[in-house]
Amino acid sequence: xxxxxxxxxxxxxxxxxxxxxxxxxxxxxxxxxxxxxxxxxxxxxxxxxxxxxxxxxxxxxxxxxxxxxxxxxxxxxxxxxxxxxxxxxxxxxxxxxxxxxxxxxxxxxxxxxxxxxxxxxxxxxxxxxxxxxxxxxxxxxxxxxxxxxxxxxxxxxxxxxxxxxxxxxxxxxxxxxxxxxxxxxxxxxxxxxxxxxxxxxxxxxxxxxxxxxxxxxxxxxxxxxxxxxxxxxxxxxxxxxxxxxxxxxxxxxxxxxxxxxxxxxxxxxxxxxxxxxxxxxxxxxxxxxxxxxxxxxxxx
Numbered sequence: 001x002x003x004x005x006x007x008x009x010x011x012x013x014x015x016x017x018x019x020x021x022x023x024x025x026x027x028x029x030x031x032x033x034x035x036x037x038x039x040x041x042x043x044x045x046x047x048x049x050x051x052x053x054x055x056x057x058x059x060x061x062x063x064x065x066x067x068x069x070x071x072x073x074x075x076x077x078x079x080x081x082x083x084x085x086x087x088x089x090x091x092x093x094x095x096x097x098x099x100x101x102x103x104x105x106x107x108x109x110x111x112x113x114x115x116x117x118x119x120x121x122x123x124x125x126x127x128x129x130x131x132x133x134x135x136x137x138x139x140x141x142x143x144x145x146x147x148x149x150x151x152x153x154x155x156x157x158x159x160x161x162x163x164x165x166x167x168x169x170x171x172x173x174x175x176x177x178x179x180x181x182x183x184x185x186x187x188x189x190x191x192x193x194x195x196x197x198x199x200x201x202x203x204x205x206x207x208x209x210x211x212x213x214x215x216x217x218x219x220x221x222x223x224x225x226x227x228x229x230x231x232x233x234x235x236x237x238x239x240x241x242x243x244x245x246x247x248x249x250x251x252x253x254x255x256x257x258x259x260x261x262x263x264x265x266x267x268x269x270x271x272x273x274x275x276x277x278x279x280x281x282x283x284x285x286x287x288x289x290x291x292x293x294x295x296x297x298x299x300x
Contacts (some may be wrong), residue, residue, distance in 0.1 A: 040286030252292015
């Protein structure tokens with residue numbers, strides 16, 4: 001659709017290896033950062049629900065499910081943004097934006113990925129299966145929000161954190177209050193790190209008519225980021241208190257807070273490359289929080 005709309009000639013159809021490479025690029029197989037940002041909060045929830053290492057099959061299902069649903073999310077995101085991506089410097093070479101992959105192919109790939117993920121979930125209890133249906137709706141609807149609201153980053157947090165209540169449901173057969181507090185913490189975190197990402201594309205998004213928290217916050221973006229990250233740590237503090245976690249967990253939060261401080265140092269001039277580096281750096285924040293949870297249980 002991209003080349004048809006913008007007048008470029010249709011690209012030559014590559015062989016099967018070339019198509020596999022295009023599909024790999026479409027699911028961001030060459031860029032694991034999205035998978036990691038989805039994995040860490042899922043593992044936070046699983047370790048808290050199990051009070052340590054969760055059952056291995058549940059751990060496998062959720063870890064594989066993270067990759068599958070993140071990949072499916074990338075596909076449906078590019079399908080929804082095929083009108084926008086050709087106008088944005090960072091995304092104009094994506095397979096759908098360039099016309100190398102057609103919309104029908106993308107929808108078929110999205111369906112296959114989600115069906116495999118759902119097949120894995122079917123091996124778990126009924127509550128987890130029911131919750132997974134809501135997760136599919138969140139993942140499929142998120143990409144369309146940037147046309148209608150300045151808060152797609154908040155909705156991303158809703159979608160990216162859904163593995164938390166699902167993890168508790170799989171391990172405990174219920175979703176206790178601490179799970180929802182952790183879910184809220186992840187919503188704040190995802191909103192914050194995806195705002196760094198939105199700051200990279202802010203000028204292009206303004207020209208194209210897309211919306212984001214970076215546009216909504218405007219000149220107050222760094223102050224808003226400070227508030228968002230503060231709320232992340234307040235919510236995580238409540239989680240630690242409710243779960244009875246000890247000093248190692250609080251130490252992990254301290255390391256994570258220092259890492260967030262470094263992100264503000266990176267992005268203080270709002271340079272595109274620096275904001276993108278701040279976004280990528282959140283992988284280490286998520287890892288530090290997970291390390292605090294896992295080590296706190298392991299060393300008791």
